[in-house]
Amino acid sequence: MLSPLEIALYALSLAIVLPIAIWSLLNKSKIPEISWAAQYYEAEAYLGLVGNIYLLFVCASGLLRLSAHFGLIDGSHRDALSILLGVPFMTLLVLVLALWARALSRIRHDAAHNVDPDVE
Numbered sequence: 001m002l003s004p005l006e007i008a009l010y011a012l013s014l015a016i017v018l019p020i021a022i023w024s025l026l027n028k029s030k031i032p033e034i035s036w037a038a039q040y041y042e043a044e045a046y047l048g049l050v051g052n053i054y055l056l057f058v059c060a061s062g063l064l065r066l067s068a069h070f071g072l073i074d075g076s077h078r079d080a081l082s083i084l085l086g087v088p089f090m091t092l093l094v095l096v097l098a099l100w101a102r103a104l105s106r107i108r109h110d111a112a113h114n115v116d117p118d119v120e
Contacts (some may be wrong), residue, residue, distance in 0.1 A: 002069045005010035021055040024048075043110075044103035047096075054092040060084055 002010070006024060021030070031041040033050065041047050068078040 002065065007066065007069065010066050013062050014059055014066070017055055018059040021052050021059065025052045025056075032099050039107055040100065040103040043106040044099050047099045047103055049094055050095050054089075057089045057092055058064065061089060095102060 029048075031038050064073070064078065064081055067073045068075070073081070
């Protein structure tokens, strides 16, 4: 049983985050250059792609919980689908964290050695 706050959060994530993640994946949108995270996305090419796919799995998990709460999916199917979503969800989480760590490492290495990231 979901609380009203959980229902509102999952519904908002489906209404706001899901379309933005899909649009970003389809258009291969890039991070704005004036953003604080721009240097990390430049340092690690797959960070944006993997992050968007992770957001899709977050929304899919929310959709699963909402559909189970409102009775669109019964309990046995919900458990099976939770396992099917849970394994890639955790794998993507580890991958996103590893890519962020790798990007941070590259930025710090380049700053320590005065390497210009635009010149390869």
